[in-house]
Amino acid sequence: MSNGSTSRGEWGSKLGFILAAAGSAVGLGNIWKFPYITGHHGGGLFVIIYLICIALVGLPIMIGEVIVGRATQSSPVGAFKTIPGAAPVWQLVGWMGVLTGFIILSYYSVVAGWSMHYTWLSISGAFSGASPDQIASTFGGVVSSTGINLGWHVAFMVITVGIVVGGVSKGIENAAKILMPALMVLMLILFVDALFQKGFGQAFTFLFKPSPEKLSAAGVLEALGHSFFTLSLGMGAMLTYGSYLSKNTDVVSSSALVSIMDTGVALLACLILFPIIFTFGMAPEAGPGLVFKSIPIALSQMTGGRLLATLFFVLLFFAALSSGISLLEVVAATLIDQMKVKRSTAAIAMGAVITLFGVPSALSNVPGSIFGAGWMGGLFEKNFFDSFDWLASNVLLPLGGLLVAIFVGWAMPEQVRREEFSRGSRFASQYPFWLLFVRFVAPAGIIVLFLYSAGILKMIGLV
Ligand code: TRP
DSSP states (O other), X not given: OOHHHHHHOOOSSHHHHHHHHHHHHSSHIIIIIHHHHHHHTTSHHHHHHHHHHIIIIIHHHHHXXXXXXXXXXXXXXXXXXXXXXXXXXXXHHHHHHHHHHHHHHHHHHHHHHHHHHHHHHHHTTTTTTOOHHHHHHHHHHHHTOHHHHHHHHHHHHHHHHHHHHHOIIIIIIHHHHHHHHXXXXXXXXXXXXXXXXXXXXHHHHHHHSOOGGGOOHHHHHHHHHHHHHHTXXXXXXXXXXXXXXXXXXXXXXXXXXXXXXXXXXXXXXXXXXXXXXXXXXXXXXXXXXXXXXXXXXXXXXXXXHHHHHHHHHHHHHHHHHHHHHHHHHHHHHHHHHHHOOOHHHHHHHHHHHHHHHTHHHHTTTSTTOTTSTTTXXXXXXXXXXXXXXXXXXXXXXXXXXXXXXXXXXXXXXXXHHXXXXXXXXXXXXXXXXXXXXXXXXXXXXXXXXXXXHTTHHHHTTXX
């Protein structure tokens, strides 16, 4: 190991990488966002399209990102600079990734803040004995409060910065080693509870039985965008985490494992939430409040519910934290690698800027706020928060993913690509198969879904 790579930081072990990468992937996207967009798009078919996107587009691109990171031992901008044969314009892809990370973290932190506030509400017994209606209206009160939103947003950013300052192995890896197993255990407990709810059968049908009439073109793009969001792809997070890998780690099996864990948690979250939703007669389309309403409603009536609710929101916070860390890490690592800034300075400075940038998102649901629905004098239909989430997940990430796939599939020298895919891997013989996916299947899939959602395929009479 060269001194250069050690001073940048490196994972302590392959398991450390897998847990950190899974920590990045598993987050609010799985437990908060996936269930509510699944509810919004009518379940079944949306879930199937999402699973196809993960397998055919997400996984091949994840392998590509990790390979570029490991080959260059650099964060995105530097990676596209270092790799032999890459035209300088590719660095723009790196910068776009940094910008995307910046945008995502700014609003991600607001939702993470809600999870912290809900932890506090659960501990203090605010939900014990409360009626479902009271609990549902609590959410409205939380999102419309300036103080709650801003206070917890800042608190979350401070903690995230603290861990990123701690560094790769000591900060990020150690945090993930505790957070991920704890999350899994708690979710399994809640799943067993859900199995016995009377709405379980209905939830299962809703989730897995295709009902094509409910899915719109926008929903298809959302499934694609979300598969990038949930796997932390398309902006260089997996690339950056790959850059801290030692040269002999099996990239293929690690990436597959991370994708499987991520998908497992997303489906498990749905199998926990939807039985509650159907049992208590709530609407699956409840939107961003889904998890914040259904969990307290189900648990408030149960003995030991207060403890379980507290644990659940602590873990939601943990899941958010290990993802928030990876978003800040990309931005900070770019500063560290490109401008030779000290890690602590980079993390603190960028954390501060992102916190400020998140203020409009924090105020998006406050009544009368200038960042509410129709902000910028009606230019945007959604509020600031939703507009940025839409822009990042449905446009910037798929676009970033498309460019990464093109880079890995077409611009990266064959020799480096093959060598990096195969080294240390049990799946080395699958190289031609993977290449087919990064070269053709993934880019074509992204382009077709973009065109489809923009209504262009319809315009030219293709669908
Ligand atoms: N994957 C995380 C989630 O599902 C969010 C996230 C972390 C992310 N890092 C990312 C999304 C990088 C896109 C890119 O909650």
